[in-house]
Amino acid sequence: MINVMLVDDHAVLRDGLKNILEMEEDIKVVGEAVNGNEVVRVVTSCQPDVVLMDINIPDKNGIELTGMLKRDYPSVKVLVLTMHSHDEYFMAAIREGADGYLLKDLPTDQVVEAIRTVAKGESIIDPTLTKRLLGFYNQKQEASSTSELTDREKEVLICLVSGKSNKEIGEELYISDKTVKIHVSKIYKKLNVKSRSQAIIYAVQHQLVPLP
Template sequence: MKMVKVLIADDHALMREGLRKILSTEERIAVVGEAENGDQAIHLAFSLNPDIILMDINMPVANGIEATRAIKRERPEIGIIALTIHDQEEYLFELIKAGVSGYILKDIRPGLLIQTILGVANGESFIPSSMTSRIFAEFNRLYSLSPRNSNTQGLTKREIDVLRLVANGENNRSIAKKLFISEKTVKNHLTSIFQKLGVGDRTQAAIHAVKSKIVDL
């Protein structure tokens, strides 16, 4: 993996310093800048072009959700990981709609933080397993009044099976076991699903599937 450039956005200097020290222990990660508010995060995202932004939610001037929306509109390729003290699903719901690829709490273990950054840089998404079912249940509730969309958008039956398990928070190994296929086959199905739906990762694919009523939860 190439060096992953990270921008830290948090209004607390001690938090930024602590994150920088943790990330300095990983040779595959380079911290390229720090922002103390949402406007700075937007400016530095455009000028430094990081691979990943660790984005605090509650910041002055512009909050993390507003900054995420602004950045993803212009630089959708940048992976944004929300870093917050909150574990309430309404924050996660808004952040997913804004375009984050990960959502982690500030008491996360250093090793898991590094693993999450490297994973998101590699095209993966991260949502705490304890919140996965709740967030997709909320999407399902919001769109439950819409008539079911019979348009599968070109997905095969097997791809829909994979997508349904993704939307339920299953990882590739679990999907492979439940469908009696290899993990490589799961990855191939996901690549095809992303292409057909025009999305970049499994979280976006799951949200699209629920919104479009391709799958039921």
């Protein structure tokens, strides 16, 4: 069972999400918070696996709260769900350790799957944001740090930036899921990142993958 906490000051949205999530057999909403001051108290009392975090909430914003939760409750996954597609919000949330970043116009079934994804220890980024990131950078010579990656690790990194899951990467490269996880772990270590989303941001910023 995946225990989920909702952080949003809009009651209608919160109630709607709760009703949708509790229709899933493997998900349970164990707590809610409407402002920043409530978040720590509710997290401490309900011990969620995943916090679904809005950015615009009273007292403390969701980005600040994300950083605080990732420092004080490292086992808790934070999935940002917001209306903000601005680059500064997205980048700030990733820097603070968010395990995922989704926009509120995403279909609810994809939000449900995203919760399952981050609960498993993987990261997820809204597809529209990944495409925009790729469009921000012109194709240039690869950064020198790519020399630290093996050819196979570069292939896996390209798949990560394309938004493929571990299973899809394995199928494309004809390797097992276990082997994919080993390559991903090595990529994280070499790039000094802690999540899939951070690896994607790093790869795009440093032109480590071919860009359109």
